[in-house]
Amino acid sequence: MAKPKIAYVHLSGCTGCLVSLADTYEKLLDILGAVDMVYNLTLADQRELPEGKIDISIVEGSVCLQDEHSVHLIKEAREKSGLVVALGGCAATGCVCNFCRGGQANQPQHESFVPINKLVKVDAYIPGCPPAPEVIYNFCIAAVTGDMDYLKPFMAGEVGGYHCGCDLNTKVIQNSLCMGCGTCASSCPTRAIDMEFGRPSFNNIRCVKCGACAAACPRMFLPVEQIQKKLMV
Amino acid sequence: MAFGNYKEVMALKAKDNAITGVAQDGGVVTALLCYALDQGVIDGAIVAGKSDTPWLPKPVVATTKEEIIAAAGTKYTISPNMAAIKTAVREYGLDKVALVGTPCQIYAARKMQLYPFGARHVGDKIALTIGIFCTENFSYAGLKTIIEDHCKVPVESVKKMEIGKGKFSVKAAKDVAIPIKETHKYEQDGDHVCTDLTAEFADIATGSIGTPDGWSTTFTRTTKGSDLMKKAIAAGVFETKQMSEFAAPMGLAMLEKLENGKKDKAKKHAAERQALGLYVTPGILY
Ligand SMILES: Cc1cc2nc3c(=O)[nH]c(=O)nc-3n(C[C@H](O)[C@H](O)[C@H](O)COP(=O)(O)OP(=O)(O)OC[C@H]3O[C@@H](n4cnc5c(N)ncnc54)[C@H](O)[C@@H]3O)c2cc1C
Ligand code: SF4
Ligand code: SF4
Ligand code: SF4
Numbered sequence: 001m002a003k004p005k006i007a008y009v010h011l012s013g014c015t016g017c018l019v020s021l022a023d024t025y026e027k028l029l030d031i032l033g034a035v036d037m038v039y040n041l042t043l044a045d046q047r048e049l050p051e052g053k054i055d056i057s058i059v060e061g062s063v064c065l066q067d068e069h070s071v072h073l074i075k076e077a078r079e080k081s082g083l084v085v086a087l088g089g090c091a092a093t094g095c096v097c098n099f100c101r102g103g104q105a106n107q108p109q110h111e112s113f114v115p116i117n118k119l120v121k122v123d124a125y126i127p128g129c130p131p132a133p134e135v136i137y138n139f140c141i142a143a144v145t146g147d148m149d150y151l152k153p154f155m156a157g158e159v160g161g162y163h164c165g166c167d168l169n170t171k172v173i174q175n176s177l178c179m180g181c182g183t184c185a186s187s188c189p190t191r192a193i194d195m196e197f198g199r200p201s202f203n204n205i206r207c208v209k210c211g212a213c214a215a216a217c218p219r220m221f222l223p224v225e226q227i228q229k230k231l232m233v
Numbered sequence: 234m235a236f237g238n239y240k241e242v243m244a245l246k247a248k249d250n251a252i253t254g255v256a257q258d259g260g261v262v263t264a265l266l267c268y269a270l271d272q273g274v275i276d277g278a279i280v281a282g283k284s285d286t287p288w289l290p291k292p293v294v295a296t297t298k299e300e301i302i303a304a305a306g307t308k309y310t311i312s313p314n315m316a317a318i319k320t321a322v323r324e325y326g327l328d329k330v331a332l333v334g335t336p337c338q339i340y341a342a343r344k345m346q347l348y349p350f351g352a353r354h355v356g357d358k359i360a361l362t363i364g365i366f367c368t369e370n371f372s373y374a375g376l377k378t379i380i381e382d383h384c385k386v387p388v389e390s391v392k393k394m395e396i397g398k399g400k401f402s403v404k405a406a407k408d409v410a411i412p413i414k415e416t417h418k419y420e421q422d423g424d425h426v427c428t429d430l431t432a433e434f435a436d437i438a439t440g441s442i443g444t445p446d447g448w449s450t451t452f453t454r455t456t457k458g459s460d461l462m463k464k465a466i467a468a469g470v471f472e473t474k475q476m477s478e479f480a481a482p483m484g485l486a487m488l489e490k491l492e493n494g495k496k497d498k499a500k501k502h503a504a505e506r507q508a509l510g511l512y513v514t515p516g517i518l519y
Binding site for chain 2: 178225
């Protein structure tokens with residue numbers, strides 16, 4: 001079987017997601033060995049998305065609507081790719097880019113930064129700011145080996161499209177599902193969540209809207225069969 | 234299959250008096266953690282320690298036997314132990330962390346091992362999971378109401394609390410036992426869709442149901458759990474008995490009856506919630 005062709009598309013991101021991918025240390029070689037990386041501006045000298053079909057585009061960063069090139073690039077990536085993956089909070093939820101308001105030199109008109117699903121259909125989301133290296137690694141290996149059971153929660157509707165601590169409110173607490181485990185508090189990169197008497201309390205000013213807490217909450221989805229198969233040995 | 238996957242089930246009691254003196258039941262959790270720490274299997278454990286508020290637990294990263302023993306005993310209210318996992322790895326720099334928790338906290342740890350969202354280099358540091366059986370839990374205000382309004386003792390006078398034999402009992406200013414029925418309305422509602430009584434996904438799971446006072450019913454579920462337990466028993470950490478010594482209606486027969494009751498109730502509750510149009514966690518019922 002030919003190795004899947006992967007493009008790493010860098011939009012309005014900080015490269016932290018790519019560093020996180022590299023942060024799998026020697027396991028990075030497993031990933032790079034299993035794929036054909038056809039485009040990655042940080043790592044290789046291919047300037048434009050290559051001609052022809054790409055299997056998977058991994059997208060880091062949000063899209064600046066006032067930057068024509070960015071809008072064009074995400075559209076082109078979508079057209080050429082079998083799957084589009086939003087890697088990291090910025091691509092998946094807008095993350096810190098949600099706070100952009102323009103008005104700064106030397107492009108004061110660069111004002112609206114949107115998660116990529118605002119412009120194109122997204123097949124999978126890997127939330128987090130940055131996403132943990134192990135999640136990226138597991139995702140890549142599952143994608144290459146076709147482990148659909150593992151991938152399913154990344155698809156739209158499960159972890160996809162979550163936005164902030166409020167997701168825990170609307171999906172978990174309001175559905176009377178929270179049992180106070182504290183996982184959300186651990187997952188938050190900005191310590192925006194404190195556990196008060198067994199329930200998460202959100203500091204909305206600290207929240208950067210990365211989507212990690214909701215994805216991590218065991219009451220959002222619970223991979224019982226995976227746990228059974230992969231860990232109970 | 235009843236009780237989830239397991240390799241061995243047995244009745245255990247710690248031999249160390251310093252532990253049995255403070256432990257809830259057979260001291261399995263505390264004695265095993267101390268043994269694992271001694272052997273270098275773990276370099277710390279997340280347990281439910283004491284806070285400044287009486288009987289309000291606080292997740293604690295324990296790195297000494299003294300700290301582990303100080304956290305022994307059941308607190309019947311939520312201790313968000315998973316909230317301390319990143320602290321254990323980042324601030325304490327631990328490589329091999331044990332997590333003690335209710336079945337739902339064990340799920341959370343297991344999910345983090347497979348899907349470590351927002352948990353860079355954390356999931357792989359969870360070296361051991363010890364689950365404690367759980368029928369339900371209470372909010373702190375709920376627990377306080379049970380103790381002060383129903384048992385009519387000041388919460389700060391409580392030395393031990395216990396649920397068993399259909400009663401909620403406290404050893405406090407005076408010893409009181411009230412029918413468990415009186416406590417039902419204070420249960421945390423998130424528990425009502427929980428199907429796991431015996432911590433089915435822990436390396437080792439332990440609880441009181443099925444064995445006499447001072448003993449613990451203990452399952453080893455993974456190879457890791459089973460190996461550790463065999464070594465601990467060989468090292469003389471525990472007195473052991475076969476579960477078959479405790480015949481029906483006690484022993485595993487009783488545990489199975491209660492487990493089935495919990496699973497049936499959770500399914501019924503989930504169906505009711507779905508009928509109301511509420512979201513129920515995918516995968517939670519099994
Ligand atoms: C909310 C709750 C409900 C329970 N319900 C049942 C039940 O229905 N049937 C049954 O057989 N057993 C139940 N148990 C378990 C039982 O009470 C004992 O914890 C268990 O038998 C272990 O006893 P031990 O002597 O081995 O533990 P010990 O050596 O006393 O150690 C207990 C360990 O549990 C930790 N712990 C205490 N409270 C909490 C908490 N709230 N959350 C997380 N960790 C905690 C402590 O820090 C300590 O490490 C319940 C426990 C809890 C916390
Ligand atoms: S609360 Fe924390 S983890 Fe959740 S979205 Fe906000 S920053 Fe991310
Ligand atoms: S992660 Fe745990 S504490 Fe946080 S919302 Fe989910 S169930 Fe509640
Ligand atoms: S009943 Fe279930 S959800 Fe509730 S505390 Fe116990 S294990 Fe957690």
